[in-house]
Amino acid sequence: MRRRLFPMLSLLLVSLLLTGCWDYMEIESLEFVFGLGVDQVKPEVVVVLEMAKTSGGGQQTMVEPKVLSTKSQSAATAARALSNPAGLRTFWSHAYVFLISEQVAQEGIIPAMEHIVRSRHLRSTVWVFITKECTAEEVFKSKPPVANSVSEHLNSIVLMQDAISGFLPLQVWQLNQAFAAEGVAAILPTVKLVHQRGELVPIVEGTAVFKRDRMVGWLDGQESDILCLLKGLDQRSYYVVDTKVTDHGYFPITYELVGNRVELKPLVRKDGSIAVAISLTLELGVEEIGAAPLSFRDEKLVRSVEAQLATFVTREVRGFLWKIQREYNADILGFGQLFRRKKPEVWRRLGEDWDAQLRDLQVELDVQCKIVFTGTSSEPLLVRE
Amino acid sequence: MKELVPDHQGLVLVMLFVVGNTLVFALGGVAGPDIWLAFLLATVLAIPMILLMARVRSLMGGASLACGLEQLLGKWPSRALAFAYAGYAWRLACYVVSDVTNFIQAVALPTTPQVVTATLFALLMLWAAKEGVEVLARFAAIMSKVVFNVLFVTFLMLLSQVELGEFQPVMYNGVKPVWLGAFQLLEFPFLEVVVLFWVFDCFRSKKSPYRVFLPGFVAASLILLVMASTSLAVVGAERYAQFYFPVWAAVARINISTFLTRLEAIIGVTFAIGSFVKMAACLLAASRSLAYSFGFADYRFLVTPLALGVIPGSQWFISTLLDVELSVIKTYPTSATFFQAVLPVLIWIWVEWRARKLGRGKSSPTQAGGQ
Amino acid sequence: MFFWQRTKKKGPDPRGLDRLSSSLETNLHWLQTDLFASDETIVYRRIKTSGPKPRDCVLVYADNMVKHEYLSQFVLRPLLKAELPKGLRGEELARYLAEQVIEADSSECITGYSQIGDKIMGGVGVLLVDGCPLGLVVDAQGWAKRTVTEPPSESVVRGPRLGFSEDLGVNISLVRLQIASPNFKTRFVQVGEQTKTRVAILYLDNVTSLDLVDEVQRRIEEITIDAVLDSGYIQEYIRDAPYSPFPTIGHTERPDAAAAKILEGRVAVLVDGSPFALTMPYLLVEAFQANEDYYNHWMVASFHRLIRYISFFITTSTPAIYIALISYHPQLIPTNLVVSISAARKNVPFPGIVEVIIMGLVFEILREGGVRLPRPIGQAVSIVGAIVLGEAAVSASLVSAPMIIVVGLTGVAGFVNPWLNDIAVLFRLLFVVLASVLGLYGYVLGVIAVVLLLSSMESFGVPYLSTMTTLVPQDIKDTLLRVPWWQMTLRPRYLASKDRQRLQGRGGRGS
Structure with a gap:
């Protein structure tokens, strides 16, 4: 028995192993898709992809981007149909970016992205963008100055987002989470095309604001910075503030956000009305004071500058809040979620018509600014008469 | 020949058994943000059952499973019991195998037939079960170092993405989801530990069963608690239950300085190893109890047919991922309640009564909860 | 080649027993025509003692297996000068020669005919004297030996540079030099029907479990093989899990490494003619340990x-x-x-x-x-x-x-x-x-x-993965890491040593 068992088992094993390598594929037979976009959902889905033609090998690897697009019944069929013109099996797991055109965003992005979330092939860490005033195809066909492909270009912009600010990068899974969560509205960064040296170059700036899965409006770079600020993200954005330095002189001074702490507190007032208290503590550095005769050794002056900064930030935040509460009525700061988590009984009562609640939600704002860094000098440039 | 497993190896066997094949699934998903409460509740509820099981084993003293059972329960009741549990353990082995093969198919090998992976796992567990519990425990002991270290490192890497707000509000939908989650956890995987009752042949001392089962189980449930809560806090309370494999999804998001990314395979690897331990233990339990119920001294000749039977069995009971989920909610609970809760309590009462009659109960200083 | 092994019923003894005859010529005849027939490396040195009644003597040895000067100086020269008293015969004669004539530091008497073959192949001289049915064995082994050099297979940057050579005696002495304790014991077993190779089992009496030593000896004694040319033969015969490619018996060319294993409670086996000592039980961790680990920080x-x-x-x-x-x-x-x-x-x-x-x-x-x-x-x-x-x-x-x-x-x-x-x-x-x-x-x-x-x-009864599977701190100390010596106060538990305490005092937790 024992003697016969071993050959039998090994026969079984060998026959299993030799009958096929079902999922075996050669890496060189794959065409790596770097970016994909959806330009249209109705009546047919238009999918664009940017893939990399690799060549060279050995010492030098050359990557040449190619853009393909197709129309089909659904995103899945379109994605598959693209393997045909590509000539190689398209491989989606290395996609950096996913672009959704403005038009699709306004109609609702769920049909455009559902396949991507469900599919095994795409990773949930793809960066999602809304193309503003252009289509995804146009973006993919633009010419980034340094990077090999548009997707890499966008990816590297995202990776240095804390240094350039003006947008909030988001991955597919974060978007999903925002869609799935109660009391939060989704946002997405936007891609625009700008002219540089006679060519179109994609840049990432601003934010698209969503209500459920439909885009309802835009935020520009400055407003996106405020959004980052309120979300407590580590973003070193610049603020240029006309600061009163002498009795009669206002000077534009550039500040950099070095650190920020945000606290959002849901409040329930005695009369049953609700409000949110936001306390912002900002640490700022001074990047440029221009011609301002500002000495940071003058403590009184510094206090006054800090106070002006606080006023500035308060004004900006108020403007921002007005926009999202009244104009777009989209809870992108997640006030609803805040209430749901911290004051569930309030949410139970008011969650049903949160849109109306959000419109009239009182926000108590407390901004503290502190200058913590003045570069390598504490004094203005000396100019002798 | 008695097979004696050192206590510390038995302990890690219990740990790996509990953690092993459950890790990647959306455990306690119904509880939503209160998942940690569900885990704690389930652990608290499971501990008396574990103690009860350890108590029965402890009453056997140093005797082997077969002798001990026969002495405590009598010949025919114990054999009938063993026969019932053989079926349960064998079916559990099928479940575990199909969990693994479905998982592998879903995340990595879509076109490879599940039969292939099932066969390879079945052959390996056949070997492991033939070698016996000592070897299996040693295997668990050495693999546990890999598995638990990987889990620990994964946990550390996930920490930066954890959003503690996901656990709020506490019990928004009342206690019902917590209870429901806890019961699901009890049934899969916590009380499946009853299978291990049939895996160990004998213990070093009367205290050993307590030393093996209780800390092993508690440690494993804590590990599961931590991993499940962490991944819930990463993927979001709302999304957690929507995924088939939330831990997998969470780990896929790890991104440490754009270099340490795409790490989800290590979760797959630990899952495969843990599941292997569990399926081998189930197979061992099934063959041992079946052999005992028919009065054979050695169980090894039963291992091969049972293991080969697992290959079609795994396809029969559960064939798709949807079935994996549905079985936990629909078909499994009835039999699970019977084998995991009702029978053990009955056995315990019967055994206590017999032991008192035989005058053995007094000699055991460790009452349930004593350790 | 090993023709002398063909033991025949016939011999110089008229009764057909395995004995030497008292006639020198008969003995010689048998040696030359039977035992060593057509072997030209055997030297028969024929001399006569001095005195009025010289006696014929023949010193038989294998060429180049003995120290020639030694034999001529301490055996031949005193014999040539000796005047044997009259009337000495048989055993008395042999004893007289051994005690009063031959100056070599050891000489014993043998009576068997076939023994002569074993002895001469072992590199000694056998003196046959006319009128004496005994052979006098003179230890003068002196074949070509390699000197003790650094082992090429296991070179170290730091550590002793001694290596085992092919000589069993030298090898044992090299280990003994490391463990100068009366508790260090050696047992001998002979293996190989043709080669009759000597195998030594080395262990520490007060540390190693005697069951282990007995088991090793039993397994070696059970070997039936015609020739043992290297310790590898023994290794393959006595190892556990013969179908597994992993080694279950360690081998080393370094006396310090062997000594270290013995001191931990293992058993070492040395085989004559092999510069590789076997150590057992052997665990997987040992493959990852180098002797230099213990000499470096x-x-x-x-x-x-x-x-x-x-x-x-x-x-x-x-x-x-x-x-x-x-x-x-x-x-x-x-x-x-x-x-x-x-x-x-x-x-x-x-x-x-x-x-x-x-x-x-x-x-x-x-x-x-x-x-x-x-x-x-x-x-x-x-x-x-x-x-x-x-x-x-x-x-x-x-x-x-x-x-x-x-x-x-x-x-x-x-x-x-x-x-x-x-x-x-x-x-x-x-x-x-x-x-x-x-x-x-x-x-x-x-x-x-x-x-x-x-x-x-x-x-040898120890799980191969011991120390990798346990959680006992004392056993782990030498597994993934090598903790300082003063921390390793106990000998490994898995060797079931009699005396687990390695160090007293500092850090010693007792067992």
């Missing part, structure tokens, strides 16, 4: 040990993981890397799996080609192989550059653990095949199989 040693574990992982797993990643899970490779691998593989004609197997084979050929060659030529082989072949193969797009890196890394990492290198090749192949069928999960199944194999193995 413990932090450095621990680091080196870590490197060895990592290297073992690399050498067994890199090709399999590479294959799994590029053929099944390209999504797990970082994007930049996947693009360059894909580009590098664009024009390669072979599938990845074939490439791995071919390159692995080429590497093994180069290694095998270089290993037994004299060092300068061996280097040339590896240079030709590595640089010329590798570079040319890549340029010709026969293999991809990443593959060369994988194979090179695999090969170099293998040399870190010389004890496991040969086994690593086998498992590498197994893993590669499995990975090419099921990707990473195939690889994991392979790992599960190997660990199962390791878990099921035992060496």
Whole structure:
């Protein structure tokens, strides 16, 4: 028995192993898709992809981007149909970016992205963008100055987002989470095309604001910075503030956000009305004071500058809040979620018509600014008469 | 020949058994943000059952499973019991195998037939079960170092993405989801530990069963608690239950300085190893109890047919991922309640009564909860 | 060749017993025509004693097996000068010669005829005297010996430079030099029907469990084999898990390493003619321990040990993981890397799996080609192989550059653990095949199989993975790390030593 068992088992094993390598594929037979976009959902889905033609090998690897697009019944069929013109099996797991055109965003992005979330092939860490005033195809066909492909270009912009600010990068899974969560509205960064040296170059700036899965409006770079600020993200954005330095002189001074702490507190007032208290503590550095005769050794002056900064930030935040509460009525700061988590009984009562609640939600704002860094000098440039 | 497993190896066997094949699934998903409460509740509820099981084993003293059972329960009741549990353990082995093969198919090998992976796992567990519990425990002991270290490192890497707000509000939908989650956890995987009752042949001392089962189980449930809560806090309370494999999804998001990314395979690897331990233990339990119920001294000749039977069995009971989920909610609970809760309590009462009659109960200083 | 072994009923003794005759000529006749027939290396030195009644004597020895000057100075010269008293016959004569004439430091009497063959082949001189039915054995072994040198297979930067040689006696003395204790014991067993090789079992009386020693002796005694030319023969006969490629008996060429194992409670076996001592029980951890670990600073040693574990992982797993990643899970490779691998593989004609197997084979050929060659030529082989072949193969797009890196890394990492290198090749192949069928999960199944194999193995009753499976701190101290000596207060538990306390005092926790 024992003697016969071993050959039998090994026969079984060998026959299993030799009958096929079902999922075996050669890496060189794959065409790596770097970016994909959806330009249209109705009546047919238009999918664009940017893939990399690799060549060279050995010492030098050359990557040449190619853009393909197709129309089909659904995103899945379109994605598959693209393997045909590509000539190689398209491989989606290395996609950096996913672009959704403005038009699709306004109609609702769920049909455009559902396949991507469900599919095994795409990773949930793809960066999602809304193309503003252009289509995804146009973006993919633009010419980034340094990077090999548009997707890499966008990816590297995202990776240095804390240094350039003006947008909030988001991955597919974060978007999903925002869609799935109660009391939060989704946002997405936007891609625009700008002219540089006679060519179109994609840049990432601003934010698209969503209500459920439909885009309802835009935020520009400055407003996106405020959004980052309120979300407590580590973003070193610049603020240029006309600061009163002498009795009669206002000077534009550039500040950099070095650190920020945000606290959002849901409040329930005695009369049953609700409000949110936001306390912002900002640490700022001074990047440029221009011609301002500002000495940071003058403590009184510094206090006054800090106070002006606080006023500035308060004004900006108020403007921002007005926009999202009244104009777009989209809870992108997640006030609803805040209430749901911290004051569930309030949410139970008011969650049903949160849109109306959000419109009239009182926000108590407390901004503290502190200058913590003045570069390598504490004094203005000396100019002798 | 008695097979004696050192206590510390038995302990890690219990740990790996509990953690092993459950890790990647959306455990306690119904509880939503209160998942940690569900885990704690389930652990608290499971501990008396574990103690009860350890108590029965402890009453056997140093005797082997077969002798001990026969002495405590009598010949025919114990054999009938063993026969019932053989079926349960064998079916559990099928479940575990199909969990693994479905998982592998879903995340990595879509076109490879599940039969292939099932066969390879079945052959390996056949070997492991033939070698016996000592070897299996040693295997668990050495693999546990890999598995638990990987889990620990994964946990550390996930920490930066954890959003503690996901656990709020506490019990928004009342206690019902917590209870429901806890019961699901009890049934899969916590009380499946009853299978291990049939895996160990004998213990070093009367205290050993307590030393093996209780800390092993508690440690494993804590590990599961931590991993499940962490991944819930990463993927979001709302999304957690929507995924088939939330831990997998969470780990896929790890991104440490754009270099340490795409790490989800290590979760797959630990899952495969843990599941292997569990399926081998189930197979061992099934063959041992079946052999005992028919009065054979050695169980090894039963291992091969049972293991080969697992290959079609795994396809029969559960064939798709949807079935994996549905079985936990629909078909499994009835039999699970019977084998995991009702029978053990009955056995315990019967055994206590017999032991008192035989005058053995007094000699055991460790009452349930004593350790 | 071993014709003298053909024991015949016939002999010089008229009654057919295995005895010498008292007639010198009869004895000689039998020796020359029967026992040593047509053996020209046997020297028969015929002399006569002085005095009025000289007696015929013949000194028989094998050429070059004895110290010639020694024999002539301490045996022949006193014999030539000796005047034997009258009337001495038989045993008295022999005793007289041994006690009063021969100056050599040992001489004993033998009576058996066939014994002479064994003795002379063992390198002694046998003196036959007319009128005496006994042979006088004079110990004068003096064949060509290698001096004690540094072992080439296990060189160290720091540590004793002594190595075992082929002489059993010398080898035992080398170990004894390290363990100068009366508790150090030696048992002898003879193995090999033809070679009659002496095998010594070395152990520490007060530490090693005697059951273990008895078991070793029993297994050695049970060996039936015609010849033992190296300790490898013994190793294969007495090892556990004979079908597993992992070694269950250790071997070392260094007396310090052998002594260290004995001091831990292991048993060492020395075989005459082999410079390799066997140590048992042998556990997997020992493959990752080097004797130098214990002479270097413990932090450095621990680091080196870590490197060895990592290297073992690399050498067994890199090709399999590479294959799994590029053929099944390209999504797990970082994007930049996947693009360059894909580009590098664009024009390669072979599938990845074939490439791995071919390159692995080429590497093994180069290694095998270089290993037994004299060092300068061996280097040339590896240079030709590595640089010329590798570079040319890549340029010709026969293999991809990443593959060369994988194979090179695999090969170099293998040399870190010389004890496991040969086994690593086998498992590498197994893993590669499995990975090419099921990707990473195939690889994991392979790992599960190997660990199962390791878990099921035992060496002389000790589980092969002891110290790797336990959580007892004292046993772990010498596994992944090498803690300072003063921390290792106990001997390993798994050896079931009689006396576990190694150190008293500092840090000693007692057992």
